[in-house]
Amino acid sequence: MTQKLIIVESPNDEAFIRLLLTHLSITNTETATIHPTEIEHLHNFTSSDGKLKRGKDALPEKIEILKRELLIRYPQLRHIAIILDIDTPKSSNGGKEKSLQLINTSFLKAFNISLNLTDTSTKVSTNVTISSETIHLEVSCFFVGDETGEGNLDVVLKKIAKHPCPECECLEIMNECVGQKTGSPMRDFTKQWVNYYLRSQASKSQLKDAEKRLHEVITDNGEILFDLHHPFLHEIKEYLQLE
Amino acid sequence: MIRNIDIENFRCFHKTRIEGFSQINLIGGQNNAGKTALLEAILLVNNPNPDSILFLQQKLRGEYGNPEVPERTWSSLFFSFDKQQKANISALAHNQTSYGIKLACQDSIRTPTVTPAISNQDIVKIEDNSTMKDIIESSLIIHQSTQKQIGSSIQIRAIKGEETLFHSATFLPVIHSTFFIPAGFKQTADRLASSYQNLLFKGNEDTVLEALQLIDEKIEKIDIIEKKLHLKRTGEIPMPVGMFGDALNKVIDIIIRIANHPHSILLIDEVENGIHYTHQFELWQRLFQLAKTFDVQIFAVSHSLEMIKAFNAASLEDEFGQNVSYFEMFRSLRSNEIVANSLSKDTLSYAIANNQSFRGE
Numbered sequence: 214m215t216q217k218l219i220i221v222e223s224p225n226d227e228a229f230i231r232l233l234l235t236h237l238s239i240t241n242t243e244t245a246t247i248h249p250t251e252i253e254h255l256h257n258f259t260s261s262d263g264k265l266k267r268g269k270d271a272l273p274e275k276i277e278i279l280k281r282e283l284l285i286r287y288p289q290l291r292h293i294a295i296i297l298d299i300d301t302p303k304s305s306n307g308g309k310e311k312s313l314q315l316i317n318t319s320f321l322k323a324f325n326i327s328l329n330l331t332d333t334s335t336k337v338s339t340n341v342t343i344s345s346e347t348i349h350l351e352v353s354c355f356f357v358g359d360e361t362g363e364g365n366l367d368v369v370l371k372k373i374a375k376h377p378c379p380e381c382e383c384l385e386i387m388n389e390c391v392g393q394k395t396g397s398p399m400r401d402f403t404k405q406w407v408n409y410y411l412r413s414q415a416s417k418s419q420l421k422d423a424e425k426r427l428h429e430v431i432t433d434n435g436e437i438l439f440d441l442h443h444p445f446l447h448e449i450k451e452y453l454q455l456e
Numbered sequence: 457m458i459r460n461i462d463i464e465n466f467r468c469f470h471k472t473r474i475e476g477f478s479q480i481n482l483i484g485g486q487n488n489a490g491k492t493a494l495l496e497a498i499l500l501v502n503n504p505n506p507d508s509i510l511f512l513q514q515k516l517r518g519e520y521g522n523p524e525v526p527e528r529t530w531s532s533l534f535f536s537f538d539k540q541q542k543a544n545i546s547a548l549a550h551n552q553t554s555y556g557i558k559l560a561c562q563d564s565i566r567t568p569t570v571t572p573a574i575s576n577q578d579i580v581k582i583e584d585n586s587t588m589k590d591i592i593e594s595s596l597i598i599h600q601s602t603q604k605q606i607g608s609s610i611q612i613r614a615i616k617g618e619e620t621l622f623h624s625a626t627f628l629p630v631i632h633s634t635f636f637i638p639a640g641f642k643q644t645a646d647r648l649a650s651s652y653q654n655l656l657f658k659g660n661e662d663t664v665l666e667a668l669q670l671i672d673e674k675i676e677k678i679d680i681i682e683k684k685l686h687l688k689r690t691g692e693i694p695m696p697v698g699m700f701g702d703a704l705n706k707v708i709d710i711i712i713r714i715a716n717h718p719h720s721i722l723l724i725d726e727v728e729n730g731i732h733y734t735h736q737f738e739l740w741q742r743l744f745q746l747a748k749t750f751d752v753q754i755f756a757v758s759h760s761l762e763m764i765k766a767f768n769a770a771s772l773e774d775e776f777g778q779n780v781s782y783f784e785m786f787r788s789l790r791s792n793e794i795v796a797n798s799l800s801k802d803t804l805s806y807a808i809a810n811n812q813s814f815r816g817e
Contacts, residue, residue: 247810248810249810249811257809258802258805258806258808258809258810259772259805260802260805261772261801261802261805266806271806271810273802273803274800274802274803274805274806274807275806275812277799277800277803278799278803278806278807278812278813278814280797281784281786281795281797281799281813281814282813283790284786284788284789284790284791284795284797285786285787285788285789285813285816286789286813288788288789288790343795343797344472344473344474344475344788344795344796344797345471345472345473345793346788346790346791346793346795348790
């Protein structure tokens with residue numbers, strides 16, 4: 214029975230975390246996504262205050278859904294781990310402080326508790342009450358990004374790509390060119406880079422579905438396309454081993 | 457209006473508390489999750505009288521009881537059919553007043569005296585087929601308590617060999633007038649006509665016509681002909697309401713009950729029955745408005761994804777959306793108790809957009 218649930222933003226995030234869990238031989242852990250596909254616009258929704266919610270903005274609603282799932286789906290659950298892209302501090306829920314605040318606010322809204330989560334990779338204990346049932350829970354979080362405290366999973370994947378990729382090198386040259394001509398880099402450059410990398414490694418049959426379900430070609434014929442021993446993964450691997 | 461309810465040892469409920477009811481409540485969940493039993497509990501706690509019990513036992517559950525085994529008559533009202541345990545239902549209203557009922561069962565065997573009729577003065581005998589043999593009887597005792605008055609009780613007796621039930625001549629106070637529209641129920645045209653007649657006296661007849669036009673815009677007039685309700689579509693002759701589909705009958709019934717009974721509670725089982733999905737959004741909007749206007753609290757049950765989507769969409773757009781709640785009923789895997797978990801309208805909206813579960817699955 215699942216004792217730990219890891220909540221991530223998207224299926225790509227989920228596929229990567231599952232890869233790491235297998236690599237670390239971690240069992241009794243399930244993963245869940247805030248959004249079920251990468252096609253974001255399908256799952257955006259407008260909240261009652263008129264705001265369009267996308268990506269991790271929907272964490273409060275996901276945590277409220279978790280309230281029922283603690284009773285009906287995960288009866289043994291005791292640890293909720295939340296892994297979010299840290300994004301840029303300029304965005305509405307970006308950066309470490311705002312991401313922590315988002316998690317605390319989500320639990321306050323769903324369970325009416327002050328979680329007081331103040332740092333990443335550290336568990337806090339709390340009791341939540343759902344319809345007369347009191348459940349002891351531990352909650353922790355980890356934010357994915359680069360060394361400067363910005364970015365997302367794509368930044369990590371780019372760093373740990375195992376094979377050379379001529380297409381990616383061309384894309385980098387293009388990015389430089391775009392930067393020179395427009396004064397700013399290509400939009401979603403890192404995301405595009407990872408897409409090109411995955412496509413360059415995929416077999417023809419995988420490529421047919423690659424654009425729709427890129428997360429499924431992270432491994433090709435059993436070979437892992439990323440260096441899971443890369444030092445950059447040290448922190449997240451330690452976090453995943455937090456029981 | 458009810459805010460919270462506690463249900464113990466009643467039907468499929470062992471011990472359940474549900475908090476935070478709004479003016480309009482939609483309840484979803486799988487089969488046998490306790491949705492109809494919740495409506496029954498709400499009916500009984502508000503109107504704990506023989507009519508309600510008989511309605512639940514006979515019309516709703518199809519249980520007439522076996523006159524040869526009166527001791528089984530009341531079993532299904534109790535959790536696990538264990539009538540040794542009392543059933544408790546208590547409610548807290550939005551104005552913070554609380555009230556409740558206890559149901560208890562008592563079996564007895566007694567030898568009749570010379571006079572075979574029931575001797576208690578407060579017992580009305582509806583039909584007397586008793587014999588001089590020992591009388592086996594099973595009594596359901598309903599005890600009501602409110603903040604305002606010391607508790608009082610009534611009882612209903614099932615007696616061996618008797619086809620009918622006997623009940624106390626006195627009645628318990630009705631806390632809120634409560635009306636129950638069972639799944640698949642179709643009101644008769646003459647009953648609809650007499651209810652509609654009441655609306656005419658009150659000048660609320662346009663309310664019904666406007667609601668019907670949501671389902672069929674060609675309906676231009678409602679009439680009572682030969683004591684039966686008739687609807688007239690543009691260019692056609694008036695037709696008895698029974699000739700129209702289930703949706704129109706259901707909508708008429710719902711709207712008339714709301715408009716005729718301000719400050720009441722309306723319970724609707726399987727609200728989606730017969731109503732095409734293209735009309736559901738506007739129907740909810742209309743119900744939101746009418747519930748507010750007539751101060752009626754609505755509890756509706758639905759299995760339908762489309763009906764829940766329409767409810768959510770209407771609650772997000774409607775100015776009365778603040779008075780609306782969605783509850784999902786299921787059995788907790790942790791405690792094995794039935795739970796009714798409320799989802800905020802934003803979370804329901806998120807769940808719909810993101811293929812998350814919200815109907816007890």
